[in-house]
Amino acid sequence: MSEATETANQTPSSPVDEVVRLCQELIRIDSTNYGDGSGPGEKEAADYVVARLREVGLEPTVVESDPGRTSVVVRLEGEDRERPALCIHGHLDVVPANADDWQVDPFSAELKDGCIWGRGAVDMKDMDAMILANIRDLARRGVKPPRDIVFAFFADEEAGGVKGSHYVVDHHPELFEGVSEAVSEVGGYSVTVPTSAGDTRAYLVQTAEKGILWLRLTAHGRAGHGSVPNPENALVRLAEAITRINEHKWPREYIASVRELLDGLSGLTGTSYSDEDLDELLDHLGGAQGFVRGTLQDTANFTMADAGYKHNVIPQSACASLDCRFLPGHDDDLLATIKELAGEHVTVDVVHRDIALDAPFEGPLVEAMKTALVAEDPGAEVLPYCLSGGTDNKALSTLGITGYGFAPLQLPADLDFAPMFHGIDERVPLAALEFGTRVLQRFIATC
Template sequence: MTAAPGSNAPTTKTASDEVAELLSDLIRINTSNPTHPERPAAEWVAEKLAEAGIESTILESAPGRASTIARVRGSNPDRKPLLIHGHLDVVPADASEWSVDPFGGEIKDDYVWGRGAVDMKDMDAMTLAVIRDWARNGVQPERDIVLAFVSDEEAGGRQGAHWLVDNHPDLFADCTEAISEVGGFSLTVGSDLRLYLIQTAEKGIGWLKLRAEARPGHGSMVHTDNAVTELAKAVTRIGAHEFPLHVTPTVRQFLSRIADVTGLDIDPENPEAALAHLGGMARMIGASLRNTANPTMLQAGYKANVIPSSAEATIDTRFLPGHEQELFDTIDELIGEHVTREFIAHDIAVETDFDGELVDAMAAALKAEDPHGIPVPYLMSGGTDAKSFSQLGIRNFGFSPLLLPPELDFSSLFHGIDERVPISALQFGVRTLDRFLRSC
């Protein structure tokens, strides 16, 4: 890391000073997918980069579905670039359920509140804060850093990262590694012991539409051929099914490290007993032990006294790396012969090893900011744009570092009500990212 030639003298303003304000401003740009396209947020990001002297390009996959791409030049052209990607879209929020305006970007009680505060405008803001701080102080990284603030992740990325990889792979083709969301955050397991979960794997996605068809009729008559009944049976079987336990390499390494640092007797072949020690994260970690399938939507009929000719349900299935076929074979058995299925969205599982210079740099940066912190790999139950960028041969890691209060139920805030992030966690994040990016 070197000072750029002809740079301005350092200023007193730091990344920590502005990260909460940046996040608040970004939250106030409503990018609820699919009703509010990301173009205003993409333009805002481009403006913040331009203020730092960094040129960017805005690309649209469809009207308003915009992504902002930029490259920070490094001092060593022989080093392969690092990709930092973050999505600009968020899931919708019902204001009546919140204690604050979900798109108000309110700063109160030492938190930044609003939709996207943890998924994932916090990482977008932290990245911008660090890059802008470097520009103010004439800092140049050793390797190029490619920045991708993308659209449509919350709908599977077909109009975001997937579209960029398919249509503009040259922008990322020389990148070998990437960091993004849902990793690097703390999990307190003792008074002076915190695990930092770095995502090295994530489940695949199969959003399914189930459909039953039958003869329609009058609701007052005896009717044994009923689409609603057939669909309800299939949905009930799926919702009640428990998939078998599978301990993947990432999860096995995660459990081993937890056993080492906590002294817990964890049986890697039956690790569920250890989940009680993980607090609110037990739901997320528990989902990394098996395939899952959850009914999420039902639709049938148009009048109380009409038996409909069809009924539909939506199922959110997630499969572990290496266990996709098992999941869909099981689903086909559970739905039975009178129900069909089709994909709404289908994407791969990804997994990489927890080793190498990049991982060492993450661990060193975390330890420098939190001597009691222990980095561990984990498999995330959800999905990210890593699925898209992995198609270019890029190793992907979830590394959005946050030091969280022990009492905060962090996993419940993803797509949850009163989504918020501590300002102190954001400031920890920019310090850690700065250390990491200077050394990686």
């Protein structure tokens, strides 16, 4: 019997007792998603989840879109089966990590400075562990949640969910029968802000997220010798297109969730703001302000480039990848703007496109989130926000499911948390992980 199995067979008295171990064991499984079909895939991580569920008598559904691209879904029956069901979900894949850049091995799950370090500690094997710990606790105690809950662990979120949530939704919609709402990443974490009564923790619940438009730009020109002047150099044409797009000023628009966050933060801190001058107000959010700044307008950021095959050969084409994120209803206008800025010698191809989401910051589910947070952190404030990235809630929305970001963490004021998403030295405090597990337990019991 392995050490992990021996540990798992020791019955914990609460989900908090095993969440750290579950998180470490998940992080130690390399489930890197390179976005091109290479890499180990999610199967080992999915097998781990399946094994932990079977240990407590559950039999999940396993869905494989391609070999190794594995998602796991399990439904727990609720007390009131007439109520619409809830989905609580996470993803098992992580973005690449260059070990040379890190203080620790990114797949070691090392305990250091009161944190678990490793790729996925923040995005999002911490939440996966919190979910898994709570499922196991419910199953051990034989306790039913207030309504049916579908728990899902998806593949491929970091590449748009094509091999994960979108595949599961498209091919197995019956797994989500009766589900009306969902919660997952990226929200529920705290930021410490100054108020007249002293520093206060504000928890940001994600109620909206921008849409995704991943584009491939290809500049066309005339191949030639590197020593001969060439006015049709594809590299130069691509560089000019990149410059025009990079210098474009996207107009600001404040959607409801963004406005509500800004107004709530202004009320808490006593810091006034205008639509043209937000810097002082947003500075109160620390590292989280990057997510918010990304939701004030559409964005377009170049992420990769590829051109040429020899030092003395001018190539006939040059390519670049562009990550665009749009506010609700802006996708067509954004694409038209990019094509215009790219110019006549550059073609623009859509690699991946997905919708923007916007949900109300009200209703019983939102109140359950607020109540669970405040019960564990009295005096805390809860505010909505829009995520500049995207989540698997996009796929679920095609089934009419309203999604929120709620992966609760109480964070130290000096921890620059948000930049660790896809960043270096990703880590989650043990105390925050245990706090989030308790909050999620309360939430599940009252949702």
